[in-house]
Amino acid sequence: MVEIELDGQKVEVPPGSMVMHAAEKAGTYIPHFCYHKKLSIAANCRMCLVDVEKAPKPMPACATPVTQGMIVRTQSDKAVKAQKSVMEFLLINHPLDCPICDQGGECQLQDLAVGYGGSGSRYQEEKRVVFHKSVGPLISMEEMSRCIHCTRCVRFGQEIAGVMELGMSNRGEHAEIETFVGQSVDSELSGNMIDICPVGALTSKPFRYSARTWELSRRKSVSPHDSTGANLIVQVKNHQVMRVVPLENEDVNECWIADRDRFSYEALNGPDRLTAPMIKQGGEWKTVDWQTALEYVANGLRQVRADHGAAAIGLLASPHSTVEELALAGALVRGLGSENIDIRLRAADFGNAAAPGQARWLGRPIAELSSLQRVLVVGSNLRKDHPLFAQRIRQAVRKGAQLSVLAETAPDWAMNVRHTLLADSLHWSATLAGVAAAVAADKGVQAPVAAEVNDTHRAIAASLAGGEHKAVLLGNAAAHHEQAASLLVLARFIAEHTGASVGYLTEAANTVGAQLVRALPGQGGLNAGQMLRGGVKAVVLLNTEPAHDSAVGETGLASADMVVTLSPFKTNLDISDVLLPIAPFSETSGSFVNAEGRLQGFHAVVRPLGETRPGWKVLRVLGNLLELPGFDAESSQAVLSAALPGVEQGALVPASRLSNDTQGAITVAAASGRPCVATIYQLDGLVRRASSLQLTADARRTAHAAAEGVTA
Numbered sequence: 010m011v012e013i014e015l016d017g018q019k020v021e022v023p024p025g026s027m028v029m030h031a032a033e034k035a036g037t038y039i040p041h042f043c044y045h046k047k048l049s050i051a052a053n054c055r056m057c058l059v060d061v062e063k064a065p066k067p068m069p070a071c072a073t074p075v076t077q078g079m080i081v082r083t084q085s086d087k088a089v090k091a092q093k094s095v096m097e098f099l100l101i102n103h104p105l106d107c108p109i110c111d112q113g114g115e116c117q118l119q120d121l122a123v124g125y126g127g128s129g130s131r132y133q134e135e136k137r138v139v140f141h142k143s144v145g146p147l148i149s150m151e152e153m154s155r156c157i158h159c160t161r162c163v164r165f166g167q168e169i170a171g172v173m174e175l176g177m178s179n180r181g182e183h184a185e186i187e188t189f190v191g192q193s194v195d196s197e198l199s200g201n202m203i204d205i206c207p208v209g210a211l212t213s214k215p216f217r218y219s220a221r222t223w224e225l226s227r228r229k230s231v232s233p234h235d236s237t238g239a240n241l242i243v244q245v246k247n248h249q250v251m252r253v254v255p256l257e258n259e260d261v262n263e264c265w266i267a268d269r270d271r272f273s274y275e276a277l278n279g280p281d282r283l284t285a286p287m288i289k290q291g292g293e294w295k296t297v298d299w300q301t302a303l304e305y306v307a308n309g310l311r312q313v314r315a316d317h318g319a320a321a322i323g324l325l326a327s328p329h330s331t332v333e334e335l336a337l338a339g340a341l342v343r344g345l346g347s348e349n350i351d352i353r354l355r356a357a358d359f360g361n362a363a364a365p366g367q368a369r370w371l372g373r374p375i376a377e378l379s380s381l382q383r384v385l386v387v388g389s390n391l392r393k394d395h396p397l398f399a400q401r402i403r404q405a406v407r408k409g410a411q412l413s414v415l416a417e418t419a420p421d422w423a424m425n426v427r428h429t430l431l432a433d434s435l436h437w438s439a440t441l442a443g444v445a446a447a448v449a450a451d452k453g454v455q456a457p458v459a460a461e462v463n464d465t466h467r468a469i470a471a472s473l474a475g476g477e478h479k480a481v482l483l484g485n486a487a488a489h490h491e492q493a494a495s496l497l498v499l500a501r502f503i504a505e506h507t508g509a510s511v512g513y514l515t516e517a518a519n520t521v522g523a524q525l526v527r528a529l530p531g532q533g534g535l536n537a538g539q540m541l542r543g544g545v546k547a548v549v550l551l552n553t554e555p556a557h558d559s560a561v562g563e564t565g566l567a568s569a570d571m572v573v574t575l576s577p578f579k580t581n582l583d584i585s586d587v588l589l590p591i592a593p594f595s596e597t598s599g600s601f602v603n604a605e606g607r608l609q610g611f612h613a614v615v616r617p618l619g620e621t622r623p624g625w626k627v628l629r630v631l632g633n634l635l636e637l638p639g640f641d642a643e644s645s646q647a648v649l650s651a652a653l654p655g656v657e658q659g660a661l662v663p664a665s666r667l668s669n670d671t672q673g674a675i676t677v678a679a680a681s682g683r684p685c686v687a688t689i690y691q692l693d694g695l696v697r698r699a700s701s702l703q704l705t706a707d708a709r710r711t712a713h714a715a716a717e718g719v720t721a
Contacts, residue, residue, distance in 0.1 A: 010022065010023060010024075011023070011024050011026070011075045011076065011077050012077065012078070013028075013031055013075050013076070013077075013078070013079040013080070013081060014078075014079070014080045014081065015028075015031055015032060015035050015037060015081045015083070016035075016037060016081070016082060016083055016084060018035055018037075020034055020035045022034060022075055024075075025074065026074070026075050027050065027070065027071055027072060027073060027074060027075065028059060028061070028068070028070040028071075028073045028074075028075060028079075028081055029041070029044055029057060029070040029071040030075075031075055031081070032070060032083065033046075037083055039057045039059060039070045039083050040056050040057060040092055040121050040124075040125060041054065041056050041057040041070070041071060042054040042056050042099075042117060042118070042121075042157060042159045042207045043056075043071070043159035043160060043161060044057060044070075044071040045161055045164075045205055047169065047263065047264060047265075048161060048164045048165060048168060048169070048205075049164055049168060050071050050072050051159070051160050051164065052069045052071055052072035053158065053159065053160060054095070054099070054157065054158075054159050055069055055095045056092060056095050056096070056099070056121070056125075057069050057070040057071050057092075058070070058088060058091040058092055058095060059073075059081055059082065059083045059088045060081070060082040060083070060085040060087040060088040060091075061073065061079065061080070061081050061082075062079070062080035062081070062082075067087060067088060067091035070083070089125075092125050093125045093126075093127070095125075096121065096122060096125040096126050096127075097126070097127060097130075097131075099118065099157055100122065100126055100130065101130070101132045101136075102136050102137045102154075102182070103118065103136075103154075103155060103157065103208075104136060104152075104154050104155060106152075106155075107119055110152070110155070110209040111209055111212040111213075111216070111217055111218065112155075112206070112208060112209030112212060112222075113209070113221070113222065114221065114222035114223050115222050116207070116208055116209060117207035117208070118157065118207060118208045136154070137154065137182055138154050139153040139154045139156065139185055140153075141153060142187055142188065143193075144188055144192075144193050144194040145193035145194050145195065145199075145214075145704075145705065145706070146214060146215075146701045146702075146704035146705060147194070147199055147200055147213070147214055147215070147268060147272060147701055147702075147705065148194055148199055148200070148202060148203060148211055148212075148213070148214060149211070149212045149213065149214040149217050150187075150210070150211060151212075151217075152209055152210060152212070153185065153186065153187075153210050155208045155209050155210045156185075156186055156208065156210040157207070157208055157210075158177065158184055158186065159207055160177060160186075161202075161205045161206065161207065162175050162186060162202040162205065162206060162211060163175050163176055163177060163186065165201060165202055165205060166196065166202070168407070169198065169201070169265065169400055169403070170196040170197075170198045170199065170201075170400070170423065171196075171392075171399075171400075171403050171422070171423025171424050172195075172196050172423045174188055174189075174192070174194045174195070174196060174199070175187065175188060175194065175202070176188075176189065186210070193706060195705065195706040195707065196268075196423075197267055197268055197269075197392065197393060197396045197689060197707065198265060198267060198268065198396055198397075198400065199268055200213070200266070200267075200268045200271040200272065201255075201265050201266070204254060204255065204264075213252065213271075213272075214701065215272055215275055215700075215701045216251060216252045219246075219251055219252075220244075220246045220251050220252075224246050225244040225245060225246050225251060225252065226244065226245045226246070227242050227243075227244055227245075228242070228243050228244075228245060228612070228614040229241070229242060229243075229256055229611065229612075230242070230243045230594065230595070230611045230612075230614055231518075231594070231601055231609045231610075231611045232266065232267075232270040232518060233329050233518045233593070233594040233601070233693070233695065234267070234269050234270055234273065234329070234517075234518055234692060234693060234695070234696065235267070235269075235394065235395055235396075235397075235516070235517065235518065235692065236371075236395065236514065236515040236516065236517060236518060236520055236521070236603050236604035237261060237262055237267075237375065237395065237397045237398065237603060237604065238261055238262075238518065238601055238602075238603030238604075238607060238609050239255065239261065239262035239265075239266045239267070239270050239397060240255065240256035240257070240258040240261055240262055240609070241253050241254070241255065241256055241266065241270060242254050242255070242256045243274070243595060243614045245614055245615055248615045248616050249277075249278055249615065250274045250277050250278065250595050250614065250615060251274075252274070253266075253270065253271050253272075253273075253274050254266075254271070255270075259376065260374070260375065260376050260607075261375055261376075261603070261607065261609075262397050263397075265397060265400060266397070267396040267397055268396075268702065268705075269689065269690060269692070269696045269699075269702060272699055272701050272702050273695040273696045273699040273702065274595070274699070275698075275699040275700050275701055275702075276578075276593075276694070276695045276696070276697075276698035276699045277577075277593055277595055277596075277618075277695070279698050279699075279700070281578045281579055281580075281698050282577060282578060282579075282590075282618055282619075282621075283576060283577060283578055283579045283580075283588055283590040283621070284590055284618055284619025284620055284621060285297075285590060285619055285620040286298065286299055286301070286302035286303075286587070286588065286589050286590065286620065287302075287587070287588040288301070288302060288305055288586070288587050288588075289585065289586050289587070294582070294588070299620065299622070302587060302589060303589075303627075303630060303631055303634055304634065305587060306571075306573050306587055306589070306631060307631060307634040307635050309547060309570070309571040309573075309586070309587075310322060310345065310547055310571070310635065311635070312570075313546045313547035313570055313571060314345060314346070316546075316570075317546045317570075319345050319346030319347045320346075320347055320348075320349065320533075320535075321347075321545055321546035321547060322342065322345050322347045322349060322545060322546070322547045322548075323342070323347065323349030323350065323351075323535060323540045323544070323545035323547070323548045323549075324338050324341070324342045324349065324350045324351075324548065324549040324550075324551060325350075325351060325352075325354060325537055325540060325541070325548060325549070325550050325551070325553055325555065326338050326350065326351070326352050326523070326528055326550075326551040326552060326553060327352065327354075327517070327551060327552035327553040327558065327693065327694075328352040328516065328517035328518070328519050328520040328523045328528075329517045329518050329519060329552060329693045330352075330519060330523070330551055330552045330624065331519065331522075331594075331597070331599030331600055331601065331624070331625070331645075332519060332522040332523075332525075332526055332599065332600040332601065332602060332608075332649055332652055332653065333598075333599050333600065333624075333625040333645045333648040333649055333652065334551065334552070334591075334599065334624040334625050334628065335352070335519070335522065335523050335526050335528040335551075336526040336528075336648055336649075336651070336652035337625055337628035337629060337632065337640070337648060338350060338528060338549070338551055338628060339526060339527050339528050340632065340637070340639050340640065341549075341628055341631060341632050341635075341637065341640075342549075343531070344632065344635065344637030344638065344639065344640075345635065345637070347534070348530050348531035348532060348533055348534025348535075349530060349534045349535040349540060349544075349545055350528055350529065350530060350534065351528070351529055351530055351534075351535075351536050351537035351540065352520070352523045352528050352529070352537070353529070353536065353537050354537045354541070354553060354555065354558045354559035354560070354561075355485075355489045355516075355558065355559060355560050355684075355685040355686070355687070356488070356489050356493070356536075356537065356538070356560070357489060357490060357491040357493070357538070357560060357682065357684065357685070358490060358491055358492060358493035358494055359530075359536040359537070359538065360494055360673075361488075361493040361494040361497060361671070362524075362529060363524060363668050363669075363670075364668065365527060365529075365531070366525065366527060366666065367524065367525075367665075367666050367667065367668045368520075368521045368522075368524035368525050368602075368606070368662075368666065368667055368668070369488075369512075369513045369515070369520075369521070369524065369668070369669055370512055370513065370515065370521050370604060370605065370606050370667040370668075370669065371482075371512040371513065371514065371515065371604040371605045371606075372480065372482075372510040372511050372512020372513075372669055373480060373510045373512060373605070374605050374661075375398070375401070375603070375604065375605045375607075376401075377478065378398060378401035378402055378405065378480075379401040379402075379404045379405055380405060380408075380478055381402065381405045381410050381478050381479065381480055382405070382409070382410050382411070382475075382476030382477055382478045382479060383410065383411050383413075383472055383473050383475060383476040383478075383479040383480075383507075383509065384402060384405070384410060384411070384412045384413065384479070384480050384481075384482065385413045385414075385415070385444075385469060385473060385480075385481045385482070385500075385503065385509070386402075386412070386413070386414050386415070386416075386482050386484060387414075387415045387437070387441060387481065387482070387483050387484065387487045387496060387500060388415065388416070388434070388437060388483060388484045388485070388486035388487030388488075388490060388496070388684070389416075389482070389483070389484020389485060389486060389487065389514055390416075390420070390484070390485075390486075390686070391420065391422050391484065391514075392420070392421070392422040392423060393688065393689040393707065394484060394485050394514065394516075394686075394689070395484075395514050396689075398514060398604075399422060399423075399424075402424070403422075403423065403424040406424045406425055407424075410476075411427040411428075411472045411475070411476070412424065412425070412426050412427055412428075413426070413427055413428040413429070413430070413468075413469040413472055413473070414426050414428070414429050414430065415430045415432065415437060415440060415441060415444075416429065416430070416431065416432075417431070417432065417433060417434045417486075418431070419431060427472060428465060428468050428469045428472060429465075430444070430465050430466070430469065434486065434490065434680070434683045434684060435679045435680045435681075435682075435683065436679055436680075437487070437490065437492070437496060437680075438492040438495045438496060438499070438675070438676055438677050438678075438680070439460060439461075439677040439678075439679075441496060441499045441500070441503075442456075442457070442458050442460035442499055442675065442677050443460045443461055443462050443463065443466040444466045444469050444470060444499075444503060445457055445458070445460070445499045445502050445503050446458075446459070446460040446461075446462050446466070447462050447466040447467045447469070447470035448470040448473065448474075448502070448503050448506050448507060449502075449506065450462070450470075451467075451470050451471065451474060452506045454506060457498065457499065457502045457675055458499075458675045458677055460677065470507075473503065473507040473509060474507060477508075479504075479507060479508060479509035479510070480504075480509050480510045480511070480512065481500045481503055481504045481509050481510070481511045481512075482511075482512055482513075482514055483496060483497065483500055483511075483512070483513045483514065484513075484514050485514065485516045485684075485686050485687075486684040486686045487513075487684075488513055488515070488516065489560070489684040489685050489686060490680065490684045491680040491681060491682055491684070492676050492680050494671060494673050495673075495674075495675045495676045495677070497511075497669065497671045498671055498672075498673060498675050499675060501669065501670075501671065511669055512604075512669055513604070513669070514604060515604040516687075516692075517692075517693070518601045518603070519601040519602060520604075521602040521603065521604060521606055521662075521667075522600070522601055522602030522608075522653075525602060525652075525653060525662065525666060526652045526653070537559065537561075538560070538561055540565075541555060541559055541561040541562070541563070541565045541566065542561060542565040543565040543566070543568050543569070544565075545569060546569055546570045546571070547569060547570055547571040547572075547573075548566060548569055548571075548572050548573070549573045549575065550572065550573065550574045550575065550576070550581055550585070551575045551624065552575065552576060552577075552591070552624070552694070553576075554576075554580050554581060554694060555581070555584075556581075557687075557691065557694075557697065558687070558693075559685070560684075560685035563581070563583070563584050566584045567583075567584055569584075571586050571587075572584050572585045572586055572587075573585065573586065573587045573589065574587065574588050574589065575589045575591045575624060575627060575628075576588070576589075576590070576591065576694065577590065577591060577592065577593040577596075577621065577694070578694055578698065580694065589627055590618075590619065590620060590621040590622070591621065591622060591623065591624035591627055592613070592617050592621050592622065592623045592624065593695065594611065595613065595614050595615055596613050596614075596615055596616065596617045596618065596621060596623070597613050597617075597623035597624065597625070597645070598610070598611065598612045598613055598623070598644075598645040598646075599611060599623075599625070599645055600645075600649055600653075600658070602653075602662060605661065606661050606662040606664075606666075606667045607659065607660070607661050607662075608653065608656050608657070608658060608659070608660060608661075608662060609658065609659060610649070610658045623645070625642075625645050625648055628640075629642060629648075639651075688707070688711045689707050689708075689711075690702045690703060690705065690707055690708040690711065691708075691711060
């Protein structure tokens with residue numbers, strides 16, 4: 010450790026640290042614009058100049074390495090005078106438009122100008138004007154005259170998103186931040202550029218001119234989309250969600266969120282919202298009150314049970330539903346005497362499940378993805394399926410990690426892929442068996458199954474043999490594969506003989522939680538595929554749209570006597586008999602368990618829209634009407650405590666309940682069908698209805714593929 014004196018205080022920091030790092034450790038604030046703790050050092054704003062003893066001039070704190078015995082003063086006359094001089098230069102060309110700037114009230118330049126700016130300017134010439142640019146539906150670059158060239162956005166693209174979409178052209182007062190040849194900004198993490206911009210040059214296009222920052226209430230929440238469980242701050246005005254930004258949590262999402270976490274809120278206020286219960290009568294939808302709708306559902310379920318038996322009743326739920334909703338959904342179905350409940354609408358191998366009450370999971374903490382040295386990813390479009398996991402693995406690759414991939418097409422993950430095994434998904438089992446055989450030959454053990462081995466198999470085996478921190482990660486396509494169980498057995502063999510962990514990236518916000526509360530069929534119960542093919546006479550659809558969310562589609566449900574949809578949106582209109590409006594994540598309390606097994610709770614941030622009610626309350630009342638036991642909880646916390654006893658909010662589920670163990674034979678013959686995987690902006694009902702996300706390049710490609718009849 011190196012000891013320095015900072016404003017009279019002794020501070021110890023690791024060798025190679027900068028003065029800025031020492032100041033952070035000491036709790037001393039040094040003004041800055043270009044420095045960001047997650048980005049490389051640029052030292053181009055010069056706002057962090059400090060007085061270093063024996064140095065001939067003020068030095069930038071962000072780019073000055075510490076030395077033993079160094080004496081630094083951040084508040085001396087020399088330092089403050091230098092900082093004020095830099096501020097004067099920054100304000101020379103900056104437009105005086107704070108009253109109408111979207112960033113007003115959240116602007117670092119505005120804040121620091123109060124302490125370091127002058128009361129007037131000596132600059133009399135005309136200010137420079139930078140022409141606005143159109144870079145897509147999410148980011149506004151209408152006011153680039155405000156840019157102070159800190160290059161945070163440029164470095165973010167290169168280092169975090171992995172794509173240099175913005176860069177600086179020209180020099181001096183002609184310098185501009187812009188895209189190349191008029192291209193748009195298409196990264197799935199692009200919205201973070203808005204957060205890290207220290208002025209109002211980059212702003213949110215959907216939010217622009219919607220509200221002033223001081224009008225917004227800020228409330229914590231958790232993303233309902235992929236399995237990261239990103240922590241959010243939801244900003245609210247007049248009982249409407251106006252903006253979503255990240256809440257820093259180093260163990261989960263660091264200080265970043267994906268664009269679907271940030272912009273999907275548009276669907277919450279969209280025209281598709283269902284605001285009152287509806288019943289289909291004579292082919293037409295009629296709005297009714299809650300009592301009428303719930304009694305209609307209860308009577309219908311009783312009638313089906315009387316006519317066809319309890320086994321004719323089923324429930325299909327989305328893994329984006331909360332722990333509380335899924336726990337009560339399971340209790341409802343089982344209380345009626347059925348075991349037909351499932352969340353795996355996209356799956357094809359329903360035998361690949363953990364023991365009852367256990368869950369398939371990531372296999373290691375999310376934070377450790379950043380420090381992996383060897384990684385094998387099987388069946389995942391990592392960058393689009395799990396943007397924040399991809400970001401962490403990208404950091405590991407930048408530090409020297411070797412990444413190997415088994416995929417159907419060459420991945421564009423914006424990181425260096427050392428070894429790529431390209432194979433038709435029908436043959437993934439046989440291809441992964443080749444890697445297992447290469448590992449077996451390298452370790453001198455018997456291969457789990459006979460397989461052909463080529464040079465790429467051997468290269469991946471050799472890569473996994475090195476390093477200390479290693480993981481074999483199975484993606485959404487591997488989880489939904491017809492031979493998912495075989496892929497897991499092979500992955501476990503590879504991991505066991507190379508010292509790696511094995512785990513699933515897991516698809517949805519609550520895939521792990523759904524397994525823990527047994528939202529899966531019990532003994533003798535029908536799985537999602539069987540129910541979707543017409544195996545039940547009455548089915549409840551919880552937060553799911555089979556036409557979009559399943560590998561089978563919704564046609565098999567048309568013959569059911571009763572279909573009940575619980576959703577925030579007007580959906581499943583062709584197949585449903587009843588629509589019950591339940592609250593999205595912003596209007597209810599609940600919990601998700603993310604890929605690493607971390608339980609994270611959240612509260613409603615706005616009141617329910619219209620007659621919408623929290624899903625757990627609707628299920629509880631329905632259970633009461635059916636006179637089922639176990640439906641007496643007065644709060645979502647009471648439901649959670651019964652479903653996951655002893656697990657504290659923010660804590661990890663006990664390791665004994667997380668398992669990727671499996672037994673079974675390995676099938677290497679070609680599969681009969683390809684896995685069903687949702688694209689980035691078709692993952693759930695919220696992102697499907699977020700208008701700005703549907704204008705992005707990713708969404709347009711999906712729409713084009715659908716129009717051409719190509720499976721995404």
